Amino acid sequence: MTDDIDETAPPSGSGCAECDEAGGWWFHLRRCAACGHIGCCDSSLAQHASAHARETGHRLVQSFEPGEDWWWDYEAGAWAEGPALAPPTSRPDAQPVPGPEGRVPRDWRDVLRAAGR
Template sequence: MSECTHVPELPRPEPAPLSETCRECLAAGSHPVQLRLCLVCGHVGCCDSSPYRHATGHFAATGHPVMRSFEPGESWRWCFADQALV
């Protein structure tokens, strides 16, 4: 794991999830493979193994750099900007 300049800038406590699943997948009639939580705003999106890659799309649209796994028992975080586990 590495440090990035974005982690200290994250809101504390982390934002509440805006949904329980990827709303974009539901709207498209798709099923998310794994879920990711944006640590800036609480958006829940699907991972890059899902057909539409909504978590990555959220980063591209908003610039929100850090997400964490939203899967039970997982707590790892990823910085899109630094391309690193943080």
């Protein structure tokens, strides 16, 4: 499984790369262990982290939330383990959840519920 991990790859940013590009918002963030891509979780509307895994074959992600260090293997559909990745290891503590500030609708909980998240 270590072929799927580049410990030196820095995160692509402090938020979901595709949501940032489109002006969207996310619930939680995941970091690709192979390339550092930051994508939004499957509870987010766009689910960019799992889309990245499908499109690239990069199967392993680590949570990119402060205080979390768990891993997920999209191919196995199971928890995984991995080494320490290059810093930073999470979004900035000051960045709100959901985020980013200024792009999250006031009724975000209802939006996620309506989407089945």
